[in-house]
Each structure stands twice: as structure tokens, then as C-alpha cells.
Amino acid sequence: MLEVNNLTKRFGKTLAVDGLSFRASPGRVLGFLGPNGAGKTTTLRTLLGLTLPTAGSATVEGRPYRELRDPVHVVGAVLEGPQFHPGRSGRNHLRVLAAAAGLPESRVDEVLRLVELEGSANRRVKGYSLGMRQRLSLAGALLGDPRALVLDEPANGLDPQGIRWLRDFVRARAAAGHTVLFSSHVLAEVAQTVDEVVVVSRGRLVARGTVEELTRDAAASIRVRSSDPERLRAALQGKGITADRDAGEWLSVHGSSLEDVGTTALEQSTAVYELFSGQQTLEDVFLELTGETDAGR
Amino acid sequence: MSRLVSSELLKLRTARTFWGFAAAILGLVLLITVLGLALGDLNSENSVRSQLSTAAGTALLVLVLGVVFGAGEYRHGTIAWTLLVTPDRVRAVTAKALASGIAGLVLGLVVAAVTAGIAVPWLSVEDSLRLSGGELAALFLGGVLLTMLSGALGAGVGLLLRNQVAGVVLLLVVVFIVDPAVSAVAEGYAKYSLSGLVTALSGGPAEDVSGDELLPFGVAALIWAAYTAVIVAAAAAITARRDI
Numbered sequence: 001m002l003e004v005n006n007l008t009k010r011f012g013k014t015l016a017v018d019g020l021s022f023r024a025s026p027g028r029v030l031g032f033l034g035p036n037g038a039g040k041t042t043t044l045r046t047l048l049g050l051t052l053p054t055a056g057s058a059t060v061e062g063r064p065y066r067e068l069r070d071p072v073h074v075v076g077a078v079l080e081g082p083q084f085h086p087g088r089s090g091r092n093h094l095r096v097l098a099a100a101a102g103l104p105e106s107r108v109d110e111v112l113r114l115v116e117l118e119g120s121a122n123r124r125v126k127g128y129s130l131g132m133r134q135r136l137s138l139a140g141a142l143l144g145d146p147r148a149l150v151l152d153e154p155a156n157g158l159d160p161q162g163i164r165w166l167r168d169f170v171r172a173r174a175a176a177g178h179t180v181l182f183s184s185h186v187l188a189e190v191a192q193t194v195d196e197v198v199v200v201s202r203g204r205l206v207a208r209g210t211v212e213e214l215t216r217d218a219a220a221s222i223r224v225r226s227s228d229p230e231r232l233r234a235a236l237q238g239k240g241i242t243a244d245r246d247a248g249e250w251l252s253v254h255g256s257s258l259e260d261v262g263t264t265a266l267e268q269s270t271a272v273y274e275l276f277s278g279q280q281t282l283e284d285v286f287l288e289l290t291g292e293t294d295a296g297r
Numbered sequence: 298m299s300r301l302v303s304s305e306l307l308k309l310r311t312a313r314t315f316w317g318f319a320a321a322i323l324g325l326v327l328l329i330t331v332l333g334l335a336l337g338d339l340n341s342e343n344s345v346r347s348q349l350s351t352a353a354g355t356a357l358l359v360l361v362l363g364v365v366f367g368a369g370e371y372r373h374g375t376i377a378w379t380l381l382v383t384p385d386r387v388r389a390v391t392a393k394a395l396a397s398g399i400a401g402l403v404l405g406l407v408v409a410a411v412t413a414g415i416a417v418p419w420l421s422v423e424d425s426l427r428l429s430g431g432e433l434a435a436l437f438l439g440g441v442l443l444t445m446l447s448g449a450l451g452a453g454v455g456l457l458l459r460n461q462v463a464g465v466v467l468l469l470v471v472v473f474i475v476d477p478a479v480s481a482v483a484e485g486y487a488k489y490s491l492s493g494l495v496t497a498l499s500g501g502p503a504e505d506v507s508g509d510e511l512l513p514f515g516v517a518a519l520i521w522a523a524y525t526a527v528i529v530a531a532a533a534a535i536t537a538r539r540d541i
Contacts, residue, residue, distance in 0.1 A: 011540075049384045050377060050541040066384040077381055083374040085312055092311035093378075100304035100382045140378060 006056035016042040018203035024181040029174045031194035032183040039203035040183045072101040072144030078137040078151045086126035111139040130157025151182035191282040201290040222253040227271040305396030318362040339425040350501035351412045352440025356447045363397045363451020364464035371459040390533040394452045401448025405441035436500030443498035446521045453528035
């Protein structure tokens, strides 16, 4: 169980996390979403004891990470950013961690096989691709076969096969009763992997629920391509219907029906080339919740 | 604690930096030993002591190695891994300082072995070995203690500052500017300076330190150990409160 309770973190005058609360439970994959600078990494680093909270708490199985007696068996983490000595081989990086954790060297070979990195294990890390470094990070996280995983952008740099492998791996961990919390900006990937989603923006929680709940609750938008989108937009707005200009001849219409949009176009003598109701994706919901729409940028 | 120290020693052994420093120290010892014996004055006990106390010349390199090792984790970001496995930061910092001290001890043994292996036969042949077996043993053991304490102190400085360049520059400024300047204006300070302690520990003659009296070996060792303990404790206390 990973729990963040009313967590606040301030760096000088910058409020990175503002009263955030959520919980990741065993047997579930919790996606942690938010735009850059939303406080995701700060939250995860606080959960892992690397950053100290200004207020509130972040706990692992009910205790702050720093109080865990045997952390490698409790939580494994993949962090964002540089974290390897470039001149040390991948195998030696893991041997160092295993030695500190009191794990046998045979476990190093096991995790190298698990992340399919055994062929490159004796090469120096500076020669690794981004994807190989991510696999090495994951190998480090798995050394102690932990009950929970905290993964910060684990799909970064992975090729499509790697991403699929990661998805299957994460799902298998959850199916085995482990807790998985992972942040990602690859929303299509998140939608296929997680059981639940927490969305943060500017350090605050803006939504929580399953992907189905979030996309169902969001109003579906209508997309229409017409001969005079600006005239159609003005007419729709005259009826109190929100319509946004998209690229080319497209409009996105919110809070209306196909019939109303078609009728309005007919009233304006505007030819309609395409008209359909689009199901909201997780990305649509994310952009809407975090204010990252085209108009908002 | 032993597994943390083992892990830190493995970090040292599996990076080229340590082996580069070890090679540099070996080369330096060979150079100063051979040149000192070939060109130096061997007519008094003090001059012979000066030629044999090669640990003094290598202590600065071991100090720099300690700084590089202590601050290196911050440079490469590996400190996050270290603290994920060992969330108790005081233990993590202490283990690194201990490992750096052990590395210094090993390098000190190499320095002593190389110096003794070359200098003792050379001086014997020239009938200039003016020290007894006990005095030689004390001199070389003092040198080993010096490099051990230097490794630990350097790591403490690196962990405290978290920046390799800043740590090395600070060290050089203290050794080559601050200590000589303070020694010049404050009578009696020289024996407490790093140079004074180095000479006292490595068995060199008092005339190597501005003509000031040297502290007794045991007192010098205690003072250096106290410097190390204070800096490592400060590094541990600050690391415990830092965001990583």
C-alpha cells in the first residue's frame, strides 16, 4: 500500500505539491498523470524518501520510506533522470546495489535476464541507449522482488516491443497481488495498462477514477467539417453551444447533438462534409482537466 | 554496516577513477623515492626520514580521491540508488567515509611497500640507513594511517560539498594558501595545520614544516581523526535534511 495524505511540498517560493492525497492498493495499477511541472516526480520522490515533505505525509505500508528496515523487498523504484556512473557496467551497477542490500549475486543475473539485458550487462553504461538504461533501472527496481513498484516515466526511450513488454510485466505484477504506481505522459499506453488514474495539475488533484469512469463522465465532443467553419461556429455560439476551431475546416462542438449541429449548418446554408460524435479518449480528458487544450496553451 | 562498506568498496573497484588514482600514486611514489635517493642528501637522520616519508607526498592525492569519491554520487545521480537501498542517510554517509578510509589504507600499504622495497636496500648499500627497524616500522605504519585518514577526510569533504570541483579546489586552497598564510601570522599554528599533521603522521622531520615543532604522532593522529569525524558528522547531518 502506497499512500499520500494531504502532501504539500514547497521549494522556496515554488509550491510543487499542494495538499495531494491518493492511495495505490495491492493488486492494482495506479496511473499518475499530469503535465510537466505538475508535481508528479516530486510526489514520487517524496514517497521514496528522497525529498522531505513540507506538510502532510507519504507512506509505504504505513511508514515513511526512511523508516523501512528492508526497503528493497518493499518498494522498487524507477526514477527519471541520470542515475548511473557512465564508466560502470550494467552488471556492476546491479552488483553494487545487491551488495548493499545483502542480496546474492545470482539475483543480479536473474533480473538481467528478466529485463532481457544479459547480453549487454558487461558493457559500460555510457554505451547504453535510453531504452537500455530504462531496462537497467527496472532491473535495479526488481532486485529485491519488492511488493510495490514506483515507476516514474518507465516507458521513456523504450521501443514499441519494450513498451508492450513493460505493459505485460506491470499487469502481471498487479495480477500477482503487487502494488504498482506509475507516472507517464504516454496516455494511450496508460489507458491500456492502469486500473485507475490520478490526474494532477499544478500540484493539486484534479481527477481520480478508472479510465472508463473518466472518459464516460466527460462530455463527448462532436467533430464537424464544413464549407464555412467560422460562420457555423458563430451560429452555434449564438445558440449557446461551445465550438472551437481546429485545424483546417474542422470544428469541435461541445454540449450539443448531431441533430442540432446539422440543423444549424442547414440554417446557415453551410455545406457539411463530415459530421460525427467522437468518444472522449483519456488524452482528451487529460487535456481538458489540466487546462492543456490548444486554446489554453 | 559491513555490507554497506562492501558495496562502497565495490563502487570504487568498478570505476576507472580509483585505478587511475592508484596508478598516479604508484608512479608518484616511484618517482619521489628514486629521485630522492639518487639526488637527495642522505647524511643525517632528518634527511633520511624526509626521503622515506613518501606517504606525505601521496596524502594529497588520496585526499583528492576521497573528495571525488564522496561527491561523485551527486555528479552521476547514483546517490538516489544509494539512498533507496539505504534510507538511513547517516549510515550511508558513514559507510562511504569508512570505505574511502579503507581504500586509503590499501593505497598506503602499497606506498609503504614500494618505498621500503626500494629505499631500504638502497640505503643499506650506501650505509646510510640511519633508522632502526622499530623506527622504520613506525614511520611506514604512520604513513599508512595517514593515507587511511586522508581517504576518510576527503570523502567527508566531498559528501559535505556534493561537488567534486568545489571540493578539490577548497582542499587545494586550504593546503596551499590558507594553511601557509595562517602559519605565517599565527605562531604555533603550523603544527595543527594539515601540512603539520601530515609530516607528524608520515614520520618526516620537523624542518619540513616551517621549522615549527611537530605534534607527537598520537596527538596528530587524534587531531586528524577529530577533523575527519567533525566533517563526516556535518556531512551526515546535512545529508539527512537534504532533498535529493
